[in-house]
Amino acid sequence: MTEYVIRRARREDVGAIVRMLADDQLGATRDDPDDLDPYLRAFDEIAKDSNQLLVVVASDDEPVGTLQLTIIPGLARRGALRGQIEAVRVHSDHRGSGLGAELVQWAIAESRRRGCALVQLTSDTSRTDAHRFYERLGFTPSHTGFKLKL
Template identity: 45%
Template sequence: MRTAPTPGRWRSGRASGWATAFMGSPVPRGFLGWLHRGPSTLVEVNPRSRARLRAMILSDLALRPATRAELPAVLALLADEDTVVDPRSVTVTEAHERAFADIGADPRNEMLVLTDGALVLGCLQITYIPGLGKGGAERALVEAVRIRADRRGGGLGRELMERAAARARDRGCALVQLTSGKRRTDAHRFYASLGYARSHEGFKLPL
C-alpha cells in the first residue's frame, strides 16, 4: 500500500467516513481507488476491491420523495448543473412552494432525491402518464435530472437513473422516456449507456 497525494478537489472526510473520500469529487484519470483510513490517510485499493467498495457505498444511498425541508437543496441542484450552489443562498418563491405542493399531492408525480444520510446528492422528477398505447400501461417521464457537480464520476448518476427505472417498473410502467438538450452530448452518451434509444425527435413550444 502507498499513501495517496492529497488532491485539491477531494474531501478529506471523517475518520470513519471513508465513503466521503471514495465517492467525493470527480476522480482524476488513472484512478485506481483510494480508501480513507484514519483522519488523513488514503490507501490505494485495486480495481476489484474498488468495485466492492463502490457497491457497499451505493447500497447505503436512498432514493425517495423529497421533503419540504429539502426543497432548497433541490432548487440548488436545478439552478446550476456545473457548480455546487449552497442551498442557503436559494430563494424559495411562492411559485416553487405551489409547484412542490402540487407534485406531492399528485399520485402520478414524484420529485425524488438521492440521499446519503441528510445530504442530497441528486434529484429527478418522474411523472407517470396513463395512455391507451402499450396495452393501457403507464409510461414514466423523467425530467430535471441532476447530480451534485462535485460528486460526478462516481456512478451516482447511473444509480439514480437505474433506481428510478426500477421504481417505474415496480409500478407497472411499460417504458421510461426522457428528453435531453441537443448540445448535451455527454448526457446523450450517458443515457445511451443505460440502454435508452434515440427513437423520436422532440419538439417544444414556449407559451
C-alpha cells in the same frame, strides 16, 4: 465510505434541489435559487399527485442528487403506462460517483414495479454528455421532441 439513500423529496429539500437545477448551463438561465416560492408551490402540487415522484439521493440526509418520475397513463400501446424521467441532477461535488446512474436505475425499477411498459426521457440537444450517459444506461434515441413556450 459515504452512504447514500434514495428517498422521496421533502419540502425542506426544495432549496437544495433548485440549487442543483440551477447549477448547469441551461438551468442557470431558467432557475433561481434565490426565489423559492414558485418551487414550493410546485412541490406542493407534486406531493399531492400519486403519479409524481420527486426523489433525492441523500448523503447524511442532505440531497446530493434528484430526479422526477411521472407515471403517465395513456391509450397508446394498448393502454400502457409510461414512466417519464425529468430533471436528473447530481451535485457537482458528487458527479462521476455513479449516483446519476443509480438514480436513473431506481426510476426504471420503480416504473417496472408500477407496471409501466416503457420509460422515456427527453434531453436538450446541447447535452451531448447526457446523451452518452443515457445511452450507456440502455436508452436509445428514438424521437424528435418539440416545445412551444407559453
